[in-house]
Amino acid sequence: MSRIVFRNARLFDGLQRGLQPASTVVVEDGSIDAVEPGDLPVDDAQVFDLAGRTLMPGLIDAHVHVTATIPDFFKLSMLPQSLVTAQSKDVLAGMLDRGFTTVRDAGGADAGLVQAVEQGIFAGPRLFIAGRALTQTGGHGDTRPAFFQNVGCACCGAVGILGHIADGVGAVRRAAREELRNGAHQIKVMAGGGISSPNDPLEGTQYSIEELTAIVQEAEAARTYVMAHAYSPAAIERAVRCGVRSIEHGNLLDEASARLMAEAGTFLVPTLATYAAIAANADRLGWSKAMKEKTDRVKHQGIEALRIARAAGVKIALGTDLLGDMHASQSDEFTLRLPAMPADEIVWSATAVNAELLGQSGRLGCIAPGAHADLLVIDGDPLTDISLLQQPERVPVVMKQGSFHRCTLAPAR
Template sequence: MTRIVFRNANLFDSPSATLKPGATIVVEDGMVGAVSFGQLDIGDAQVFDLAGRVVLPGLIDAHVHVTATIPDFFKLSMLPQSLITAQSKDILEQMLKRGYTTVRDAGGADSGLAQAIELGHFAGPRLFIAGRALTQTGGHGDSRPAFFNGMSCACCGAVGLLGHVADGVPEVRRAVREEIRNGATHIKVMAGGGISTPNDPLDGTQYSIEELTAIVEEATAAKTYVMAHAYSPEAIQRAVRCGVRSIEHGNLIDMATAQFMAERGAYLVPTLATYAAIERHGKQLGWSEAMLEKTDRVKNQGIEALKMAHAAGVKIGLGSDLLGEMHVSQYDELKMRQAAMKPADILRSATWVNSEMMNQMGRIGVIARGAHADLIVLDGNPLDDLSIFQDSRNLLAVMKAGQFYSNHLTQASFTV
């Protein structure tokens, strides 16, 4: 693989969330070979002089559903696996072109899709998968229609099915083991109600303490961790007390719960973009009034929840949780958070914090020797305003593992 060198880069240092000018970045064999702020003998290489443009680590979206090609999980589970996979191809490619070089799937994607990307059949971000999310009977991930009995799923395992229905300690232990056996890199559990299921209250709890504890024990035994869908203070505290590593959404959090999370070292992954997108598209997608009312409730409290968590010192990751045609709003997550956080801190969430949460420190989310050569080049300063991402002309290049997937650097901006 050709050695590629970026000179005169304004490098976003994700651990400190600062820009460092005058950087030289050497890429070889898909990895970052060196980062220097002084003289560096680079030898034979393709050299890009960035003239002070900003270089960031590839972004990480820690809450996606890449197989959610339509925003109705029951209808999704009825589609042929081959169709969902074909539709996912476009979703994955567009994520990568936006500069998201790694994503953490929160339910639906399987190991075959991750392998398709790794083997080069699909262009897409590096994909970490939960497999199917664990849900109790009637829980947020149970997408079966009313009065559908006698089976744990409606489709016998179609790609895109969100939930793995399991009840009781023996069943949840087996469910975790099954998802790990099928290639899950982390485990997702539904610990409370959700907006896309009309009959479970947002402030309700799901799974017993014994079941949640068993789920975490099995994940820990497999050297991985658990992410939990939860909105209410009670659901969040129960999950964190049982050892869950990251709380997804958390819109109804209070200060006491935020402080409890900070004390326990738990992560919070807010997903503001999805509620704004659902508000725009929900009615035309056929969402019920009950579902739209719940969406409105969490949307209105999302920024305040983020402010509380940030003030309490909670480690905050970044996710979007978009569905179907709403995936195009992925950048909205960056922009919307500016009502509660500084741009530098938001970018740190999307890089360094997410890598730490996913147990991938030093590999992704940072531009440093030995990391994957995942990086993006921006024309302009994102620390001034993250709206810069929403003008595609500002994204000059996207590289994943040393390979350009988008490159708008002109002939005048590099020499060989």
């Protein structure tokens, strides 16, 4: 019996903002076959009567690091890649357990891990990968400690698991082409300083205009796009003017940079969960005073950045950017945003907006004929109480591409 039917569902379809009452959804061969209001008779199917529970698309996280199995990037880069891959199995399974059926990896995962998930070797969300993030020497993705000698780059072996160091227009073109050759779905570039790197200021800009433009050109030639790590208005504006599709983090943006993003159609991918988790664990992690000060600054600015972006009409996506055992805090992103966004808008970000960002509208983030059958059943209304998405017992069904990852409901027949 290849068909599965959900009856009496309050439907959030990712095509419109509200819930629709009493709908029927038919799943066949991994896709949505039919969506009808009311009760649609279907023969030869496994039927689940949802009795008014909410049926919604699987969640999408647009900024993860599934291979960041420990929070120290340099120590991580020195581990055998086979060990890191084995450790990532639990990270991937945890994401799917939390209802994230698709994620965009922002640096670290490779094409082999994509295949491991696609072939069912690892249970996990669908992966869109950036390969290794492009970084200038001394940039946010350069994990080498000071005075690390006799290694001209961090691109070889395990040392380069997250960052691909390249300087100059010719070198960044080649680096982008290399990541695309190795299966990257999009290119990640470090366009400014970060909190987990102790020596680069948050206000700093990284890569020249010529280098950023070259990277975007290479991505566009391959019919894909660039995601840019940036915090400060200067870094954001430079990246947007060079044609990047999404700004990652963006906690220090101001009204002028937000307006520029809105005019260009650039997405913002806030990642509030990681700052809350890092702030709570900074002493245990052994972070330096400078790193903790940067964390506190962006943590306190995150909600204001969301308010500014929302007022300017920026497309706001959803990411988390968690590391090591802090991946367990992934669903905290939902409630952390509530001071700046209503619950229904946050759910929209995690479904329809993220699907648009990935270039997957109509296939992901929605319940419509022809879309992937990535579905969640929620015991309640997440558009008014988003904390339901943080309670596994209130999410009895997690389905990815027509297969149940979790199902605690008994079929009607």
